[in-house]
Amino acid sequence: MILDTLGVGLLGTSTEVCQKVTQYSKECINEEEFIPLFFHSALPSGTCAPELCVPIYSSDLSSTIWGHLDFRLPPLYAAFVNGVAVHSMDFDDTWHPATHPSGAVLSAVIALSEAFPQKKKISGLDLLLAFNVGIEVQGRLLHFSREARNIPKRFHPPAVVGTMGSAAACAKLLALDQMECKNALAIAASYAGAPLANAATQIKPLHVGNAAKHGLEAACLALQGLQGNKQILDMESGMGAFYTDYNPQTLPTLQSYPWLLDQQDVAIKRFPAHLATHWVADAASSVRRKLVESSENLLPLDKIEKIILKVPEVKYVNRPSPASEHEARHSFQFVACSALLDGNMSVQSFSTENVHRPALQELLCKTQLEHPPDNTPSFDSLYCEVSIILEGGNTISDRCTTFYGHWRKPLKKEDLEKKFQSNALGILPAEAVEGIIETVYNLEKVEDCSVLSTFLSGQSARALPEKLRFL
Incomplete structure (x- = not known):
């Protein structure tokens, strides 16, 4: 510590x-x-x-x-x-x-x-x-x-x-x-x-x-x-x-x-962001790997129709359009889209240049949150599930229940x-x-x-x- x-x-x-x-x-x-x-x-x-x-x-x-x-x-x-x-x-x-x-x-x-x-x-x-x-x-x-x-x-x-x-x-x-x-x-x-x-x-x-x-x-x-x-x-x-x-x-x-x-x-x-977003990052990174594996090692950004994040209801981490690094650090949506684009998160993910890049802004527009009743807002029990819906209705999902770095x-x-x-x-x-x-x-x-x-x-x-x- x-x-x-x-x-x-x-x-x-x-x-x-x-x-x-x-x-x-x-x-x-x-x-x-x-x-x-x-x-x-x-x-x-x-x-x-x-x-x-x-x-x-x-x-x-x-x-x-x-x-x-x-x-x-x-x-x-x-x-x-x-x-x-x-x-x-x-x-x-x-x-x-x-x-x-x-x-x-x-x-x-x-x-x-x-x-x-x-x-x-x-x-x-x-x-x-x-x-x-x-x-x-x-x-x-x-x-x-x-x-x-x-x-x-x-x-x-x-x-x-x-x-x-x-x-x-x-x-x-x-x-x-x-x-x-x-x-x-x-x-x-x-x-x-x-x-x-x-x-x-x-x-x-x-x-x-x-x-x-x-x-x-x-x-x-x-x-x-x-x-x-x-x-x-x-x-x-x-x-x-x-x-x-x-x-x-x-x-x-x-x-x-x-x-x-x-x-x-x-x-x-x-990476430097609100702890709840770390579940999102791990789930989104896993989904990205599945996407790339099924698309000849290329990320099919143009085929993504919708991104659904199943997260606990935490209002101050629900920021669909973060305008600054501080807002991005407190945004389920930003961390999910950034991890999908890059495969991981880092200190550099929150630079002004990365926060405002066009590809990320495009993904943010396709992202929505859902709050399952069993997903309570506790750092000891919450989970995150990321689902990518592609053209034709094909869905790729993954869930994180404990990220690497958690006390468990x-x-x-x-x-x-x-x-x-x-x-x-x-x-x-x-x-x-x-x-x-x-x-x-x-x-x-x-x-x-x-x-x-x-x-x-x-x-x-x-x-x-x-x-x-x-x-």
């Missing part, structure tokens, strides 16, 4: 939306006069040392902007920009119940880890534990609602549970006590929420960026003593405001209750690495890319996780202090 998130985040730095929020953040740093917000960095015992106070919200303190060696930003802005980068192409991982779990948490904890003073550096194991806590909190909150098991209709889940997970992860890294943790989650809940109407626009990536930033800020404000409703997770007017059937329950301790990540993998995307059919390690390398090599030098892979795989052995940030900025192992050159 960490390796994949870093890869899509690095690639995301090249997008227009990420460049805009980066420029905005730079201007804020140049124009605003910062009021420092202090935290006490935790000692290994969990106690706090007042002499280790540092300003977390200050232009004097900076964290890495992934893929950039030329500038850094204060931790809150770094968490924001890197979070936006992760979701800027809708290429990040997806869990069930439905959310993008990693982007908000990882962006926040990496930015925060760089804010600790030299006397108390954060180890790779510290980072791993905080990350797991952030994922666990999201999963447990989502399991309190049957509604959360379906593809959302009203709000984007990372903006809600991602904010809570980010706050929990940062609270763990800061070693907040129980009361401070409750306050951190109460503060985070007041930051949470984003309407789904902004899906398929440049605004959607801000949901993950804000979740990272707001979670980090909530933990820091809780450490300052800011207090909220301690029952925020238990109330209908708290987290229940987001889910109509929210039903929190007392959970057993971790000693008797397994971590959710031990029970289920995540879905890793092979996870990517092999070598394919995940290939995805990471493909995403990262256009942004960072090869030595830094290999350094990230080695660091992530050995993270529990890393004494100072700033080595990861060194590579994320594009530096090589030669830039590391001698004692950190374990690679």
Whole structure:
């Protein structure tokens, strides 16, 4: 999860939306006069040392902007920009119940880890534990609602549970006590929420960026003593405001209750689009192979009369005429037609040139959706069936029930690495890319996780202090 998130985040730095929020953040740093917000960095015992106070919200303190060696930003802005980068192409991982779990948490904890003073550096194991806590909190909150098991209709889940997970992860890294943790989650809940109407626009990536930033800020404000409703997770007017059937329950301790990540993998995307379209892509690619085999290795575009997609009813992924890359990423119709034309999907599939090519536009006009009653809008149970009706009435069909990359059919390690390398090599030098892979795989052995940030900025192992050159 960490390796994949870093890869899509690095690639995301090249997008227009990420460049805009980066420029905005730079201007804020140049124009605003910062009021420092202090935290006490935790000692290994969990106690706090007042002499280790540092300003977390200050232009004097900076964290890495992934893929950039030329500038850094204060931790809150770094968490924001890197979070936006992760979701800027809708290429990040997806869990069930439905959310993008990693982007908000990882962006926040990496930015925060760089804010600790030299006397108390954060180890790779510290980072791993905080990350797991952030994922666990999201999963447990989502399991309190049957509604959360379906593809959302009203709000984007990372903006809600991602904010809570980010706050929990940062609270763990800061070693907040129980009361401070409750306050951190109460503060985070007041930051949470984003309407789904902004899906398929440049605004959607801000949901993950804000979740990272707001979670980090909530933990820091809780450490300052800011207090909220301690029952925020238990109330209908708290987290229940987001889910109509929210039903929190007392959970057993971790000693008797397994971590959710031990029970289920995540879905890793092979191309940057809404997860539901990945079923469509696999089914359409299979139909294309059958078409080509029956037509002397040529795709008979002129003989296609109709394309029928049997998919769940997900309104914001029903876009018959996408006009931008963001709309194309949220279009059953576009992904089906693109996969039929090319045989597969890739990052390049969503370029302006490919979105508007005449052959694809012609196929889109022939495409219609059907919503079988048994095809529920859940990432755990949905399917996609693609049927091509040719001249003369001949029909060629195929159905996908589990695509490669789904948690029931996870990517092999070598394919995940290939995805990471493909995403990262256009942004960072090869030595830094290999350094990230080695660091992530050995993270529990890393004494100072700033080595990861060194590579994320594009530096090589030669830039590391001698004692950190374990690679």
